[in-house]
Amino acid sequence: MASKPAWYERDSRFIAAHQQPACLIDLCLSRGIDSHRLLRGTGLFHADILAGTTLISPEQFLLLIDNAQRLLDADDSSFLFGQRLLPGHHGAASQALALAGNLQQALELLGELRALLAPLFSPRLLLDEHYAYVYWLDSCGAGAQQRFLLEASMTAVVALARQLCGERLPWQFHFSHGQPRYVEQYWVHLGEDLHFNSPYNLLRLPRHYLTRALPQAALTTAVVACQQAREQLLASGPRASLLDCLQRWLLRHVREAPSLERAAEAFAMSPATLKRKLSKHATSYQQQHDQVRLQVALYLYQVKGYSNDQVASHLHFHDATNFRRSFKRWTGVPPSALRRWLTGEV
């Protein structure tokens, strides 16, 4: 067998069909949806999934989500799916999550085990003095299913935190999309502190909630479960997607404004191959690069309190005007508007 790939792609088969996909299938079956219609086009059969050995690709999972969304034809599908996701039924990984000593451990574990627990939308945890932020990266090119996955992912984390802490936590939610027609689903399944048309999709929680000891923490068992979960992750394949790896690489080299050719070299492939792979994931190098630069800019504004000029020079823009123009292209608003927005003036 060839050496193991360092990442998974849209068509790599590594998602255990009887775990997260099965949550969605069960939800659909409980609403009286026919399993043949649900699995149409995915190349899967319900009997295969019941056998417990079938692995599916992100592409198949996304197709399943598309079918489910269409057949369920209800505004709460993504939220109900999200509620069932975490800690989930992934053996050691779920156990480790459920036994975490505090919320921070749980969220860090979720990030580490993302290939198992969040293969399509990978979470990142970021901390500053006062707050913890969780934001998501579309790791397989979700396309039209992006909104569904975002709603499901946020619901999953909020439901997990509620289960671990035994109470509803004061999360704040930011969505880059506008307020949907079915906003009441957000109220009920997520919370009241909702912000739409934001520059990013993220969850925010006062930091002290992260370090509170959790009642059900079982240290020794949790350590063992973590170990087993890591073995499970290793056995299941790569621990991150191509887009995920590229974003992390870009983040490390963001100050050098690396070109596509340099990135391709770092990933040991030709620029044409990288381009082709990215377009397979419905994105481009420019898009990924811009996304990372936006993340860094937001981080510098919000966490480090940098000025426009400082951010521009950190990201090696020729001048502040140039940076302002790029920023407007990334977010639709100039940095000044964003600063007002970040400080809560709008």
Added chain:
Amino acid sequence: MLKRSLSAMSSLLHLHRLKLAALLLAANLALLLHLAAGDLKPMAEWVWLDILGEGGSALLALAWLLLILKSRPAGRVSSLLALGLGCVFFSWWVDALDEFIRLPDSIAWDSWLESAPMPIGLLLMTVGLYHWHHEQLAISAQLEKRERLFREHRLFDKLTPLGAAEYLRRQLQLSLQHAGQAQPLSLVAVDLDNFSALNQRFGHAEGDAVLQAISQQLLLNLRCQDLLCRLAGDRFVVLLPNTGETLARQLAGELQQAVAHLAHKTRQHGERLHLRATVAVVMAVNEDPQTLLQRLNLALARAKQPLALSA
């Protein structure tokens, strides 16, 4: 429950197998009679406009018949409508056969076959529709407290027999236009406490069953002019027309008690669940449905966590 009703829907056609078989037999017999007595017309003599008009009408009548049979359980009204439409179809079918088969002039039965079923069919359908009207009134009475002013099946909730959020919004839109100082309008939100814990402990199927039970329990405790909708998840909203805030608070308290007194038993082990709900009340003041619902939602959040939000 939903699953059962869905499979019941698809089996509805089976209930009418005899009726369909009789109709097919009659149509076949008519065809055979025509073939036996007459000759086929050559294609040059076919009048396409007539074929399209008469054949198309026959096909449409058949489609109506199938739709009616597919959507209705057996019964008096269904039989009347089916018989009526069956006669109409038969009449148009024989009419269409004329276009392909020429009968000798000496034969008179064909005009009987063509013309007699039509008035009989229309008469049967009229009687059927009259009874259907009464049946519909009876069904509407059963939908009391779940439906007001207008019906739109696309806005039904998929889990409980109630209207969903969009139905509530449209109802609010209509009601707010009428409501004024003289006719106050209030909303009550009822939200189950610890519903997610219940889902975790007993499974989501049990959670669904609880929501269905709660919706029935709430309906029982409402006045006939009130409207109950499921907003989302475990949150229900009652629209109270002509109701001021004081009375709405009293009704909300009664609903809260009704939930606490519901002795729901789990399906697997028959274990008694102790349910509790938080309620919130708002009275409409010159605002659009969305703002009103938002205010209700915030009132509910305050009722759930009095400390966290006032801080």
